[in-house]
Amino acid sequence: MELTTVWFILIAVLWTGYFVLEGFDFGVGILLPFLSRDDTERRTMVRTIGPVWDGNEVWLLVAGGATFAAFPEWYATLFSGFYLPLFLILLALIMRGVALEYRGKSDSTRGWDRAFFWGSLVPAVLWGVAFANIVAGVPLDADHEYTGTLFTLLGPFALLGGLATLLLFTQHGAIFLALRTTGELRRRAVRASRVLVPATMLVVMGFLVLARSGPLSWVAVGMAFAGLLGAVLATAAGRDGWAFTASAVAIVGFVAALFTSLWPNVMPALDPANSLTVTNAASNPYTLTVMTWVAAFFTPVILGYQAWTYWVFRRRLTGAV
Template sequence: MELTTVWFSLIALLWAGYFLLEGFDFGVGILLPVLGRDNRERRLLINTIGPVWDGNEVWLIVAGGATFAAFPEWYATLFSGFYLPLLLILVALIIRGVAFEYRGKRDDDRWRRRWDWCIFAGSLVPAILWGVAFGNIVRGVRLDEHHEYVGGFLDLLNVYALVGGLTTLVLFVLHGAVFLALKTDGEMRQRAGALAARLAPAAIVVAGAFLAWTAIAHHDAVGLVLFIVAALSLAGAAVATRLRREGWAFLATGATLVLAVIGLFVTLFPDVMPSTIADANSLTVHNASSTPYTLKVMTWVAVFFTPLVLLYQGWTYWVFRKRLSVENIPA
C-alpha cells in the first residue's frame, strides 16, 4: 500500500476519533440549558466532560497537523477556501474553552449564566459547521487549474452541505444525551435517557437522508456498505435508548459516527477535494501529498507515539469512569 493511501486512511481515523469523542462533548454543551435546570445541575453536566473535553480536542489538532504534513496542498486549499467557517469554528472553540475555565471564577448567577450560554454557542456552532465543511469536501467545490478555491462563502451553503450540518448536529446531540444517561445517576440519568429516546427517531431520519443522498450521488460500493451499517447501528441506538441500556446505546451512537466518517472518506478516495469545475482540477492523494521521505518519517513517528497517546487517553477515561449525581456536587 502506498504511503499516500496510508496517511489518507490515518487522517480518516483521526477525524472519526474526533467526532466520536468531541461529539458527545458538543452534545453535552448544547444540552446544558435544556437539561440543566439550576446551577447545581449545570455544574453536574459540565463535570461529566470536565476531565476529558480538552484531551478530546487533541484529536482535532493532530488531524490538522497530519493533513498539513502529509497533504500540504489539501491543507492550503482547505484553509484558504473555507477560511470563514473554519475561523468561526476556531473562535467558538476558544470561547467554549474560556467559558469552562471562567464560569466558576465568581459567585454570581448572572456571570455563570453568560458563560453557560457561551458553552452552548461554542458547542452549537462547531456541531453544525463541521458537517457543512465535510459536506462540501465530499460534494466538491469550485477549484481552478491551480487547485485554488474560486467560489464564495454562499457557495458553501448549498442544500447538501446544510443537510450535512444538520446531520452532525442531531448526531452529536443524541450522542451527548446518551453519554449523560451513561455518566450520571438519579433524576438526571432518567431525564437524559428520556431525551435520547425522543431524539433518536429524528436522528435516524436526518442522518439516513444524508447518507442515502451521498450513496446515490457517488455510487461507491464500500461506502454504501459502511453507510448501511452506520444506519443499522443508529437504529440499534434507538432501541437501546428505549430499553435504557445506556452502555449499548453509547457504543451504537459512537459506531454510527465512526462508520459515517470513514464512509465519507472512502467515498471521497482517491480525491481529497474534488473540483466541480473540471475533474482535472481536483486535488487527489497523489497531487496533494508531501514527498515520500516526509511521509516515511511521519509514519515512523506515528508508529511510536500513537500507542502512547491511546494508552494515556484510555487511562484517563478509566480513572473518571464512575457515574455522577447532583449529590456529588457541593451546594
C-alpha cells in the first residue's frame, strides 16, 4: 500500500476518533439547557465530560497537523477557502473551553452555560457543513485556489450535512449522559435519545445516501444505519453501554462513508481537472516515511493514556456536588 493511501486512511481515523469522542461533548453542551432543571444538574452534566473534553480535542489538533504534513496542498486549499467557517469553529471551541474552565470559579454560571451551549452548537453544525462541501466538491481554479464565496458553502446539501452532524452528536450526547448519570437526569437523557431517534435516522441516512459514491461507501452507510438501529434497541432495553457503543459505530460509519466517497480525491473540484487528489496534494515520500515512523511510535502511547483516563473516570455521577 502506498504511503499516500496510508495517510489518507490515518487522517480518516483521526477524524473518526474526534467525532466519536468530541461528538458526545458537543451533545452534552447542546442538551444542557434542555435536560437540566437547576444548577446542581447543570454542574453534574458538565462533570460528565470534565475530565476528558480537553483530551478529546487532541484528536482535532493531530488531524489538522497530519493533514498539514501529509497533504500540504489540501491543507492550504481547505484553510484558505473555508477560512470563515473554520474561524467560527475555532472561536466557538475557545469560548466553550473558557466556559468549562471558568463556570466553577464564578458566582453566576448562567453566562458560562450559554457560552458552553453555543460553543457546542456552532461546531456541531459547521463540521457537517464543511465535510458536505468537501465531499460534494467546491469551485477550484487550475492553481487549486478556492474561487467561491461564503454563500457557495451554504447550499442545500451542505446545510443538510450540518443538520445531520447536529442531530448525530446531540443523540450521541444524550446516550452518553444516560450512561454517565443516575436518577431523574438519566431518565430525561433516555427520553431525549428516544425523541431524537426518528429525526436522526431520517436526516443522517438521507445525507449519506446522497453523499455516497462506490460500493465501499454503501458498506459504510450500512454500518451507520446498523449503529443507529442498535442504539435505538439498546436504549429501549436499558443497556446504556451497548447503546453508546452502537452510537459510536454509527459515527464511525458516518465518517467512513464520507471518506470512502471522497477517495481518491481529498478536495474535489466542480471541474474534475482541478481536483486535489492523494497524489497531487501529498508531501514527498521522505516526509511521509518519517511521519509514518513517528505515528507508529506515538499513536499507541496516546491511545493507551486516553483509554486509561476513561477507565479512571468511568463511574456514574449523581446530582450531588
